[in-house]
Amino acid sequence: MSAVSAPAPVRRVAIELGERSYPIDVGNGLLGQAATWSALPQASCALIVTNDVVGPLYGGRMAEVLRTRYRQVHTVVLPDGEQHKDWQTLNLIFDALLRHACDRQTVIVALGGGVVGDMAGFAAASYMRGVPFVQVPTTLLAQVDSSVGGKTAINHPLGKNMIGAFYQPQQVVCDLDTLQTLPARELSAGLAEVIKYGPILDMEFLAWIEGNIDALMARDPAALAHAVVRSCELKAWVVGQDERESGLRAILNFGHTFGHAIEAGLGYGAWLHGEAVGCGMVMAALLSQRLGGVDAAFVRRLHDLIRKAGLPVKGPRLGAERYLELMRVDKKAQAGEIKFVVIDRPGHASVTGAPDALVRDVIEQCCE
Known part of the structure; x- marks a missing residue:
């Protein structure tokens, strides 16, 4: 087994799509660094979409950061797992947006793995016909694949990712420290998309x-x-x-x-x-x-x-x-x-x- 080496410096990868271009930042400790969030979109309100596994680990830190930039910060916690990537769970996001009277000046922040990112992105594409969103992927699979490129969707019993939209995020933040709390099975799953x-x-x-x-x-x-x-x-x-x-x-x-x-x-x-x-x-x-x-x-x-x-x-x-x-x-x-x-x-x-x-x-x- 290789010896553990020092954390790598922050690296930025650009997605070049004209007016829809955005950065992907990769590094350690990014969640807690103010400079990470300097490019967050302007808004009056932020909604964090997370799940019941990731939320207790990183939800409080994410909310603390967002409160320095937005007057209102709300959180919706989804059940964890691919089996919940459906209309019923998607509606929990819409319920939260409407309950808090979120308007077009709202940014949705996806804090979690690929399921959270896909559903938060689809909700952002759909709510009021489109509000900005940011991807904060906390699994290896989401960092190397699903958070990048703007594919958002939910599953149907007859087919995976058959209902969705292409909708690009404003920013992707890959904090490598979140991978240290990832279960071994999830780490292996992410390596499939790397390979x-x-x-x-x-x-x-x-x-x-x-x-x-x-x-x-x-x-x-x-x-x-x-x-x-x-x-x-x-x-x-x-x-x-x-x-x-x-x-x-x-x-x-x-x-x-x-x-x-x-x-x-x-x-x-x-x-x-x-x-x-x-x-x-x-x-x-x-x-x-x-x-x-x-x-x-x-x-x-x-x-x-x-x-x-x-x-x-x-x-x-x-x-x-x-x-x-x-x-x-x-x-x-x-x-x-x-x-x-x-x-x-x-x-x-x-x-x-x-x-x-x-x-x-x-x-x-x-x-x-």
Whole structure:
């Protein structure tokens, strides 16, 4: 195990989207630093959206910071878990906004993981047809993926993230200290989204992850900082070219077509999103091999890294037909044809269809 190193300096990554551009700040101790919040949007009121796990840890500190800038600061606490990413829980945010008579001069602050960020962002996009919001992700998965790029949504029983909006935050603040209170299972889930960037965009980064997986699992501050910053840089580059996922951005869903089927098939919350994505990447890598994009050694390499990250590499036996049924309502599907993100050469991905018979074979080979 690598020795723990000193905290990294604050790093800034820019999302370049013209008038919708915003910064991502990555560093240690950012929640308590006044300079972190100098770019907060002007407003008369702030609503912190958090959950019953993160709120007791960081909600008070967040409210204290916001009271120095806003006349009114309110908090709504949501139940924790993917199974609560639905209309009923979303309405708790709207209830709070209306109960406190929040107007258009309101900023919503998402303090939590990907579920909190997605729902707070969707609420911000919808309330009074749009109020500003800020992402303060406290999980690794949210820091490297879901808080960046403006995708907001809730789940439907028939499909994950099928109801939502593209709506960019004003600012993203990734305080790496929050990762020290993250349960081990959540840390592994976040590593799935870190690993994802290597096969699709940056093989040097994949090699770095392989060489530093022990340090990442040990929560080494410098290793975590590099993983978060590089992941954000890669996602920023993609989002800057394709904000609304009309083409290139779809490659960021590597492993997600299979993964979303696992989540929906088991029931949201049974597997964490990152666990399903990790397993889904193994399936997608095998499909990539069967389509001629990579060799068996590449598949084994990715399989071994995902396993070392503490993620499942065998999918649940839902039945191949059930997988196919669930994948046909994936957002990338077109006219009922399932689309997969595959590796057509190491470090480069594309979106393609595949024969059902081949997909069935992959599912059977990858499920226990």
